[in-house]
Amino acid sequence: MKVVIAIDSFKGCCTTLEAANAVERGIRYYRDDIKTKILPIADGGEGTVETLVKSLNGKYVEVDVLNPLGKKIKSKYGILPGKIAVIEMAAASGLPLISEEDYNPLITTTYGTGQLIRDALDKGCKAIFIGLGGSATNDGGVGMAQALGVSFKNKVNQEVGFGGGELKGIEFIDISKLDPRIDNTEIVILSDVTNPLCGKNGAANVYGPQKGATPKMIQILDDNLQYFGSVINKQLSIDVMNLSGGGAAGGLGAGLVAFCQAKIHSGVEKVIELIGLEEHLLDADLLITGEGRIDAQTINGKVALGVARKAKKYGVPVIAIVGSIGEGADIVYSHGIDAIVDIVSEPMSLEKALEVGISLLEKTSERTMRIWDASVKHRNVKSATGILIDC
Structure with a gap:
């Protein structure tokens, strides 16, 4: 028997590995x-770099960058065999890098993410995969582009400052000094977010509050993104x-x-491709996946559904195997998952469950395999005897 294990991290408890x-x-x-094959997996968000570096024998590269507030910090990204760079924008421009009292998308910048991209170019990478989860920013990628040589001038021909609050001041975009290596590099966005740039479902309205934006700030940010999008369309003929x-x-x-000719891909789909999941499914008898919580939202690009769809093929x-089962979880049964097993076997607090989560995963996996093996043996007996038993 061969079991493929492709499971996501349990946030607050354990990494995917x-x-x-x-x-x-x-x-x-x-x-x-029982033969097992572990394929650490992620969806482009937190943990993607670690997952791919470890599973594909890559390496880490440490870089000095600017954090969301423009302060110098140490960051890192991964380089995989084949000169493929894997970057999490949150490693340079994410919320965890600043204190909660400093959350302010009017002034936070993606400049550090651009520095990571530039370093990957310096290292000779020909493909760069960028996960977009966990950002502290709302600057439309202006900071990132500035780090790569793009200039954004105001009406008095001065470079605009950092943050989403500066976008309304952009009068002219100069891409003449954009790093020319971008033209010969595949830039891939790993994201399952489908939100447009602005509007009621846009970046500011949906994600602004978690980045510290007040209702008044959200309106400013949304207006600024709308203006910025119109400038890009007018001056670069690109509709974002x-x-x-x-x-x-x-x-x-x-x-x-707009500035790197990037292509947007489903995060989990691209990671599945990179780790070669399908070749390991060819002779597999069972796939075990899971995440911290499974619910109706799991079908929207989460790891469990991504690998389940490949398995069904x-x-x-x-x-x-999951930490908890939420409302609407039954929907996953029509998307490739055959059974859901909750690791919490008795009443306990969330704090306790997180503390002993790894032990719970071990015990639940053992129970799950006992049940699975019993069902396989039962099917084999029926097949050998020709007796049909109504179960």
Whole structure:
């Protein structure tokens, strides 16, 4: 029997690799002759770089960059075999890099993300994958573009400052000094966000509050993004206003498309391609996936559904082991997941569940394999005897 383990992280409890190892140990507690294949996976958000570097024998590169407030920090990204760079924008421009009292998308910048891209170009990378989750910014990718040589001048011919509050002052975009290596580099956005740049479903209205934006600030930010989009359209003849996913990471999605000719891809789909999941499904008997919580939102580009859909292509059954089951979770049964198993076996607080989560994963995996193996043996007996039993 071969079991493929492609499970997401359990936030606050364990990384994707820790979760996968726990599942494997649980399987071994039951039977140590079951063949397993761990494929750490992510969806383009937090943990994507770590997942790909570890699973594909890549390496980390450390870089000095500016954080969202323009202060110098150490950041890192990954380089995979084949000169593929993997960047999480949050490593340079994310909320975790600043204190909550400093949240202010009017002044936060994506400049540090541009510095990571530039360093990857310096290292000779020919493809750059960029995850857009966890941003502290709402600057439409202006800071990122500035780090790559694009100039944004105001009406007195001065460079605009950092932050979403500066966009309304942009009168002229000069791309003449944009790093020419961009033209020969594949830039791929890893994101399942479909929000447009602006409007009621745009970057500022939907994600602004979690970045510290007040209602008044949200209106300013949304107006500024709308203005910025119109300037891009007028001066560069690129329509980012109607771009699905343009609002990702405070409009960084739109900025990467406009200035780096980036293509937006489903994060989990691209990661699945990079780790070679399909080749390991060819002879698999079962796929175990999972995440911290499974609910109606899981179908919107989450890891569990991404791998389940691939498994179904090869007729491989899928069991999702999860931290909790939320409202509307039943919808996943029509998208490739055959069963959901909750790791919490008795009443306990969230704090306790997080504390002992790895142990719960091990025990649940052992129980799950016992049940699965029993069902397989039962089917084999029926097949051998020709007896049909109504179960």
